[in-house]
Amino acid sequence: MKEMTSMKERVELMREPDLAALHPKETLEALHDFRFPPYITLAHIFHAPSDWGFADRQLKQYALNYVIDGRGEFTAEGTVYQVGKGDVFFYRPYEMHGLRSLPGAPFISITVVFHFADMPFQVDELLEGAAMLGCYEGHAIEHQFAELVALYRQPGLANRMQCQSLLLSLLSGLSRSSGAAKAESRKNLARLVLIKNQIENHLAEPLDVPEIERLSGLTWNYIIAEFRQAFGITPMQFLIWARITKAKELALQTPLSFSEIAERVGYNDVHAFGKMFKKKTGMSLTEFCSSLYETDHHIERPDQKR
Structure with missing residues (x-):
């Protein structure tokens, strides 16, 4: 019994923490390849299963989303948006939000979760408080999202710096000003x-x-x-x-x-x-x-x- 308990504890310790769900300060130790902000805790492509979704969720970090294909329904602070191919949407730390795939429709998206630790960065000023940032199908922004995800899978300081450069370029390109x-x-x-x-x-x-x-x-x-x-x-x-x-x-x-x-x-x-x-x-x-x-x-x- 003790041996089984010990094995379970070792498995739990080996599991990587869900950095995207943590407070920014709790992620810094694990993000050793990032020497300065922005710190990217998640960058991946997500294929939503049928009837997938969640509601009333809050993150402690920023999240950018790009819809590769299909249609879904995005909710931010009670406002519902229909999102489709090429759309970019955004939610902020502690902002109540939800997302679901629509029945009978695929939903494939890129999600990038990030934070700036204690460094002040006026993201809301840059994006003017918007949740929906526009449609960028065929735009350079579409390719930047894809490149960021590909580089994020590669370890090393140089790749991390390129990821940071791409993220800042995305924020600049998405800026309404x-x-x-x-x-x-x-x-x-x-x-x-x-x-x-x-x-x-x-x-x-x-x-x-x-x-x-x-x-x-x-x-x-x-x-x-x-x-x-x-x-x-x-x-x-x-x-x-x-x-x-x-x-x-x-x-x-x-x-x-x-x-x-x-x-x-x-x-x-x-x-x-x-x-x-x-x-x-x-x-x-x-x-x-x-x-x-x-x-x-x-x-x-x-x-x-x-």
Whole structure:
């Protein structure tokens, strides 16, 4: 019995600690090949099994993730993001987060976990507090992730220094305040305007996410983040705003009935349209028209059919 216990204790001692799960100070002794920060405690490719996932987890270190293939669902501090091929997402020390693969879809990703020990490093200033950092499929960043993982498997000071160099290059490239990011943002603006036009030209139809992704060449999750940053609202919020604006225009400038107006802006049910309009504007379409005519007597009201 004593011999079995002794063997079990030796096995436990031989197991390498999960450095990525430890407090930064607890990792330094094991990271003897790293002579200075950033200290990388994990860099690997992960093939998620079917229906894999975790929720409400906290790490004590930073973690960068790059999606090689498939789709998943990433949660950070209660906000849920759909992530797909090429997406980079990020979580911070003690930030509540979760990640899961979607049913029937593969999920392969690269994870890099790191810290700076006691050295102050303004990661949040660099990344502006973002959790979703964008889609980088085919970008140099994609290759840097892969190279970092390959080098991390090799021991030695020189390889560790190259890993650190690649990590700092990744953080710089992902920075929303970097020149490259600004250039990418300008490039994306034209795509975002294309998306706006697509939405405005199809108000009678549901939002066609696959078609918008095809037209823009961007993932939906990335579109939401960039659209909000550029215009202050999400694509769905813009669709609602555009429908309301169009409904007002049709009510004032055409003799269409309210049910016909509702159909023109994507509502088959006039009552559902009426509830939406009142919720967003604080008045019904009838009240909107009446208030405008009462204010401006020079407007000739078209024959409005009920």
